[in-house]
Amino acid sequence: GRDHEGLWILEISDRLDGDVGRLVSWTLEIQSGVSAVVDEDDLSRALGDNVDGNGDLAAGDNDVITNASLDNDTDPTTVFGNLGVLWGADNQNDIENGGTSAGIGDRSVAFAKGGGGTIDRLLDVGLTSNGEALSYALNASADILTASAGGRVIFTVELFDVDAGSFKFDLQDALDHAAGEDENDIILNFLFVATDSDGDTGISSFSVAVDDDLPDAEIAVIDYVRIDETYGLHSDNVFDPRSGTFDPSIVALFNGVTSPGADQDLPGPIFASYGVVGFSIAEGADCASDASPSLRADDAASGLTTTDGTPITLTLEDGLVVGRVDGSGDAAFAIAIDNDGNVSIAQYLSLQHPDDTTSDEHISLDGKLSAVLSVTDTDGDTITRDVSIGADVTFDDDGPSAFRRGSGITGNEAVFVTGPVSGQLQFDGGADGATVTGISFISNGNYIRTIDPDASGPARRGDLSAQGLPLTWSTSTDANGVITALAVLEGTTTKAFEMVVNPDGSYTYEQFVGFDHPDANEVERADQLTFRVRFTVTDADGDTDTANAVIRVWDSGPELDIVEDSLVEEDGLRVLSDIDLAIGWVADDANGVGGVPGVRSVDFAEPDAAANVSISDPSGTLNEIYSNGELVSFAFINGVLVGYTGAAAPGTTADSNVVMIVVLSEEGRGSYDFALLQPLD
Numbered sequence: 001g002r003d004h005e006g007l008w009i010l011e012i013s014d015r016l017d018g019d020v021g022r023l024v025s026w027t028l029e030i031q032s033g034v035s036a037v038v039d040e041d042d043l044s045r046a047l048g049d050n051v052d053g054n055g056d057l058a059a060g061d062n063d064v065i066t067n068a069s070l071d072n073d074t075d076p077t078t079v080f081g082n083l084g085v086l087w088g089a090d091n092q093n094d095i096e097n098g099g100t101s102a103g104i105g106d107r108s109v110a111f112a113k114g115g116g117g118t119i120d121r122l123l124d125v126g127l128t129s130n131g132e133a134l135s136y137a138l139n140a141s142a143d144i145l146t147a148s149a150g151g152r153v154i155f156t157v158e159l160f161d162v163d164a165g166s167f168k169f170d171l172q173d174a175l176d177h178a179a180g181e182d183e184n185d186i187i188l189n190f191l192f193v194a195t196d197s198d199g200d201t202g203i204s205s206f207s208v209a210v211d212d213d214l215p216d217a218e219i220a221v222i223d224y225v226r227i228d229e230t231y232g233l234h235s236d237n238v239f240d241p242r243s244g245t246f247d248p249s250i251v252a253l254f255n256g257v258t259s260p261g262a263d264q265d266l267p268g269p270i271f272a273s274y275g276v277v278g279f280s281i282a283e284g285a286d287c288a289s290d291a292s293p294s295l296r297a298d299d300a301a302s303g304l305t306t307t308d309g310t311p312i313t314l315t316l317e318d319g320l321v322v323g324r325v326d327g328s329g330d331a332a333f334a335i336a337i338d339n340d341g342n343v344s345i346a347q348y349l350s351l352q353h354p355d356d357t358t359s360d361e362h363i364s365l366d367g368k369l370s371a372v373l374s375v376t377d378t379d380g381d382t383i384t385r386d387v388s389i390g391a392d393v394t395f396d397d398d399g400p401s402a403f404r405r406g407s408g409i410t411g412n413e414a415v416f417v418t419g420p421v422s423g424q425l426q427f428d429g430g431a432d433g434a435t436v437t438g439i440s441f442i443s444n445g446n447y448i449r450t451i452d453p454d455a456s457g458p459a460r461r462g463d464l465s466a467q468g469l470p471l472t473w474s475t476s477t478d479a480n481g482v483i484t485a486l487a488v489l490e491g492t493t494t495k496a497f498e499m500v501v502n503p504d505g506s507y508t509y510e511q512f513v514g515f516d517h518p519d520a521n522e523v524e525r526a527d528q529l530t531f532r533v534r535f536t537v538t539d540a541d542g543d544t545d546t547a548n549a550v551i552r553v554w555d556s557g558p559e560l561d562i563v564e565d566s567l568v569e570e571d572g573l574r575v576l577s578d579i580d581l582a583i584g585w586v587a588d589d590a591n592g593v594g595g596v597p598g599v600r601s602v603d604f605a606e607p608d609a610a611a612n613v614s615i616s617d618p619s620g621t622l623n624e625i626y627s628n629g630e631l632v633s634f635a636f637i638n639g640v641l642v643g644y645t646g647a648a649a650p651g652t653t654a655d656s657n658v659v660m661i662v663v664l665s666e667e668g669r670g671s672y673d674f675a676l677l678q679p680l681d
Helices: 118-125 248-254
Strands: 011-013 020-022 036-039 078-082 108-111 135-138 144-149 152-160 166-171 185-195 201-211 216-221 225-228 270-275 277-282 288-297 301-305 311-317 320-325 331-337 342-347 362-364 369-377 382-388 393-396 401-403 409-412 421-424 426-428 434-441 447-451 461-463 469-477 483-489 495-501 506-511 524-539 544-555 575-580 633-637 640-644 658-665 671-676
Touching: 036 078, 036 166, 078 201, 108 152, 118 135, 118 144, 118 185, 152 185, 166 201, 216 369, 216 382, 225 342, 248 270, 248 331, 248 342, 277 288, 277 369, 288 311, 288 320, 288 331, 342 393, 401 524, 409 421, 426 434, 426 544, 434 469, 434 483, 434 495, 447 469
Parallel strands: 036 201, 225 393, 401 544, 409 544
Antiparallel strands: 011 020, 078 166, 108 185, 135 144, 144 152, 152 166, 185 201, 216 277, 225 270, 270 342, 288 369, 301 311, 311 320, 320 331, 331 342, 362 393, 369 382, 401 426, 421 506, 434 524, 447 461, 447 524, 469 483, 483 495, 495 506, 524 544, 575 671, 633 640, 640 658, 658 671
16 A cells, blocks of 8 residues: 555664664654556546546546656656656766666666566566456566556556656556445556666665546436326336237236235236436446446335225335235335336235325325446446436326327428328327317427437437527417417428327327437438427316327438539530539528528538549540640639649639639539630640
């Protein structure tokens, strides 16, 4: 370790007869600290390392200790330090850094070799990286040490004999540290020999601390799971109406539950499952070898009772949280979570829903249940993150039920703009029957909110827009109960989309303009926007339920067709105008002003003007062209491709050395103009 503080006793032994004396009091204070500290958090493939660290600020992180006067590179895992060599009078240094003529007019510093040398000491420590033992090698002049494992360079250390001597330590991969949820240090000690210019030597050492990198993780609630006591395909119940059975893979999760209850009011056990928990893992330099979510009962008193009022107690059994009826011990329900964050429920007994004013009441385990994510890296460090999910594990009373599953539509906006697309809002009217009585949008005021599933943090959510303008919405209902939702570009009457919903939940969706998608150069599923339509169903006695229908809109890109060849003749037509580029703009065909989004464009593909021009002749040997005996070169002038002669590119398209010009336009299907101003040889 770095600390060796305490009382030290000095014993003096007589060389001749072995008499031993002891000083009455003598202390040696060993100051804690090392020559330099490097942090595995800062490892970066972008800077040439083998792995990426987290760059986090977890407890235990150390600021990198290095010699600022020597350390002038930009790599945080490269540190420098002084060796503190006092050369004395024999300080001649004919060959700086790495000279092999030490002691013959040249001083040097080198790692101590042989038995008990630097390599022996390092081998005694038994360092590993990703479970593979480190090996060490010195260069010919013994001033560069390389540590490797499994074909990977882990670190290098280089010695310099300029001034008082110095060292450079470059960490390129992670070391295996002691296990534990902390960023502990490994201290590396290096023994070196300083040789002055007439061959006198001295030996000393320096040390470098390597700070561990912990994995990191985030866990969050992304949705809820709802089990519906109404038997069949309701809420998130995993029921197949064709076979009359529940999903066998979900049923199998609960095969080990003992003493499941039986309830004549609940037709057999029912099962539900949905993705409730989302998580992300930053493996860090040591990489994560195991990551798995689990459940935790935060309060044994569930707060729920059976229909007859008997309390239910939560217990943890083989990874499941089981709600057992006080007294009988029968299982009323059980809850499981899988490695993808899907939470599943098995319900064996009906539960009491205390609000008798509604037949569709939801009760939950709010404050009683958490999901816990444990991540262990390859050197045994384990971190845990948790999130309360009890409020998102709900038990639904009977009544009209609206379902988000199956209610949305997904497609390319290139299809959506060609005409109405049909969908069906999913719901069960229950015993009283129900109709769709209202729709709205998840909004920010009157702006429709959208989600970019590829983004994270604040960038994940925004306002739906088209042609650079946010969309505002309104709804109307006719005498037959048909609801029309209309979204327009703010401040205009330009329709963005229209959704017409019938009382039975059937609907049409039609899009009139392309939306502003966030990811440039990505189309289809890779650049997807989603927004949510919240719909309400009401049964004959006034009970209601709501759910979200998710509309997923994939981006469309321009479609390119074959561009016909055109011909100019030097003794005839030399100018071509508005030659069709055959571009299909599809949904994103707006061509407004004021910047992107809202403006389409056509540009040359390559930034180097000449790279956009290919030259050929019937023989297939021509690769350059001349005009009046001079080579034609190419350049851009304000976006116009110009062919010119001479050494200097023209300043304008009207200059006398311009041979040809090509101008692109985004109008219509895109077009180009070509003018041959000088003859070609």
